[in-house]
Amino acid sequence: MTLTSFGPANRIKRSAETHPLTWRLRDDGEAVWLDEYQAKNGYAAARKAFADMAQDDIVQTVKDAGLKGRGGAGFPTGVKWGLMPKDESINIRYLLCNADEMEPNTWKDRMLMEQLPHLLIEGMLISARALKTYRGYIFLRGEYTTAAKHLNRAVEEAKAAGLLGKNILGSGFDFELFVHTGAGRYICGEETALINSLEGRRANPRSKPPFPAAVGVWGKPTCVNNVETLCNVPAIIADGVDWYKSLAREGSEDMGTKLMGFSGKVKNPGLWELPFGVTGRELFEDYAGGMRDGFKLKAWQPGGAGTGFLLPEHLDAQMYAGGIAKVGTRMGTGLAMAVDDSVNMVSLLRNMEEFFSRESCGFCTPCRDGLPWSVKLLRAIENGEGQAGDIETLLGLVGFLGPGKTFCAHAPGAVEPLGSAIKYFRHEFEAGIAPTSAAVPPLARPIVVGA
CATH class of the missing domain: 3.40.50.11540 (NADH-ubiquinone oxidoreductase 51kDa subunit)
Structure with a gap:
């Protein structure tokens, strides 16, 4: 784990005045x-x-x-x-x-x-x-x-x-x-x-x-x-x-500093204390050093697995709650992840939803049954066995498990990256639909939970 300061490449040392x-x-x-x-x-x-x-x-x-x-x-x-x-x-x-x-x-x-x-x-x-x-x-x-x-x-x-x-x-x-x-x-x-x-x-x-x-x-x-x-x-x-x-950048509605980071195939993955209001581009380029040689940035999450995916053009958003909300997701924990161009988004989402499904407490029905349902559909699409209507079913689940629909925020956080991945990379999901599959009405496909 690395930890640098406000200035790129460690040129400015941490101090009590700037790094509480x-x-x-x-x-x-x-x-x-x-x-x-x-x-x-x-x-x-x-x-x-x-x-x-x-x-x-x-x-x-x-x-x-x-x-x-x-x-x-x-x-x-x-x-x-x-x-x-x-x-x-x-x-x-x-x-x-x-x-x-x-x-x-x-x-x-x-x-x-x-x-x-x-x-x-x-x-x-x-x-x-x-x-x-x-x-x-x-x-x-x-x-x-x-x-x-x-x-x-x-x-x-x-x-x-x-x-x-x-x-x-x-x-x-x-x-x-x-x-x-x-x-x-x-x-x-x-x-x-x-x-x-x-x-x-x-x-x-x-x-x-x-x-x-x-x-x-x-x-x-x-x-x-x-x-x-x-x-x-x-x-x-x-x-x-x-x-x-005074520590926060101009334009930020959040005060003070925040521990922010970047992981993935970046040159300098790490954790830094930065003022609220720095841009995602500063975090990605000046601190994380950009992508490793041979890789391109495909997408990124600003604050943990429960936040929506963003595209490279969103890197100029300021890193504070309102700044990230302007580009359609949440600040979350402030530790970003870079997704490189070798990653298939369907496989990535299947892996994420398996985690969230396993970690559900099982207390409310939408979360307990909806998350395993999303895993089964994503696994089928990943294997090229998806059926017509599966993407619409996934989008329906994103709505049914959204904010205010479940007992706590676990399910809304679990489906936020799924909805954003379909929004920006729908073609990768469509590639997993079997060409001979018959159309199935949204939310009508039978499923055995836990299968």
Whole structure:
């Protein structure tokens, strides 16, 4: 994994003024432990929050900074915090860090947890102070064994230094933090499925309302935030709203910086902290170095497997939620994937839909039955055995599994790349329709789910 700075080819070094998330990283990629973290101004923001700021002021500062969730949904963090109850008699509240990171082609949170575990702990400590939560959990993807090891060590270091536990920094505020490793399910990225899993239940999403802020873990008020989201909090508290907003490029409606990346057959696959508003072309050409020799860019996804495909002409879109929406898809996690000209889109989509079908919790019918249906149709088209009407059936499934049609956002995210692939590369799907096949009315083809 590589990590460069704002300037192409590493010509500009990371600094606290421009890289709030990554300036403390070591060049050798090793973890930054407590002594080094504090030498690099670590926990100064927490001390400021505890000594100089009222709890409601912390919430308002995060809201004014325009921090939005970095897990993919992009909900305003300060607004989410503001949903927690004001009633002081409710003395049991929870803060959950969503560190499941099961989105294919996404590894940004892993880097933060493995190399800067104390940054996440400090972000959670300040957030817990603001939200009056007495206990926190980092719900970690089970495969992230190194992250688990580093986080547990960092938690013990923070406890020994009086930064976690009882009477933190002499404030009378108590906060316990635990690392909880999950069993490895994509659906746990949905906050209420995560809550069910943490409670020891099956990881099914819950009906909302009530929202977790009212009824969350074990029936108590709960706030769930992504790793990268929480890691932004210390810099906002330390350096202020105006500075944080100034980091984004002109034209961006999202504030601050974002961990962005590019994978695929690019010359320099990696992960970089960049200001919101950089263009996809800058990310692709200046940082990822363009395609490797002998390959051409055919399509790209801006933010994980659950975002729609774009074409090379869309690279000039600005990388922020509204900028990517203008070209018809979502920012997602901000880690892009390049699809080269040797890839057959039908095969790529069949592979993706197999993953999403396998990871469905099975709670609602459109997702449970619709995704396997799409896999079977794509497999037939991939093998040149598609029937007339199969493409229309796939497009029908894209509509039936779209936003608002299923219990959670799993199915809409699963079919978004499918719909965009048919839109831009329909001829590749048509090539898999058997020439002698009879026309079959859309959505009428018989199917055996799981066959």
